[in-house]
Amino acid sequence: MKKIFIIIAAVALGCSTSKQPSTTSTNSLNLTADGKLFAALFQQRAAEYKALCFQAFNIAHVRVDEALLQPQSKPLAIVTDIDETVLDNSPYDVRQSLVGKDYEQKSWEQWTGLSKADTVPGALSFLKYAASKGIKVFYLTNRAEAERKGTLENLVRFGFPDATNDHLILKQNVSSKESRRQTIAETHNIIMLMGDNLGDFSALFDKKSEAERMKNTYASAAEFGKRFIVLPNSVYGDWENSVYQYNTKLTTSQKDSIIKNLLKSY
Secondary structure (H helix, E strand, O other), rough: OOHHHHHHHHHHHHHHHHHHHHHHHHHOHHHHHHOOOHHHHHHHOOOOHHHHHHHHHHHHHHHHHHHOOOOOOOOEEEEOOOOOOOOHHHHHHHHHHHOOOOOOOOHHHEEEEEOOOOOOOOHHHHHHHHHHHEEEEEEOOOHHHHHHHHHHHHHHOOOOOOOOOHHHEEOOOOOHHHHHOOOOOOOEEEEEEEEEOOHHOOOHOOOOOHHHHHHHHHHHHHHHHEEEEEEOOOOHHHHHHHHHHOOOOOOOOHHHHHHHHHHHHH
């Protein structure tokens, strides 16, 4: 009888102990950091992520071939974003998240200065193909001027075409890419825009609310897979910034509260 009591007590203790970590982990969950860890895991380990990238560049390949059949009045160009479009920065996201931090300009510049970002699956081979057909590639990014050296070294390391100073268009005064796109369009016929953020394609998406971004996405539906080639990025972007209404002063806990309030359940 004594033995039976000991066994029952041990089982009860084990059950209560097993439940406790679940409650603790839920209460201490940092949606901003922990959520980005899970998103980075998908980017680094999921074959489905690679498949989505290959799908995007397969479509881009078809669009390039179609454009080459059309008469053109100016040299052809592809304008592409860099981060999460041709270069994979998930190691940076992981490093920040593991210490409970989000994006920081200083640590970001330390990362880009290492020139260690790998390529996004399919990006290099596609851009090499386009370049072999005489199409110029412009890298239009919101990286800062201080990141020029590390960015070029990273692109050159893998042999990206047109990885030169005059084809690397960095952020100057504003984050919107519209004026920089227009400058390129003065001398080239831009047949394709590539990016992971809707602001990479049109000013319709610059600093717009969630509702406006959604409305303009539906209005631009015919362009996706045609002139706009979108790469997957669930880690960061203006989709996230619009959730926070572009408030850069929010604390992690405030961001977490916003996320919890917006998510649908049943």
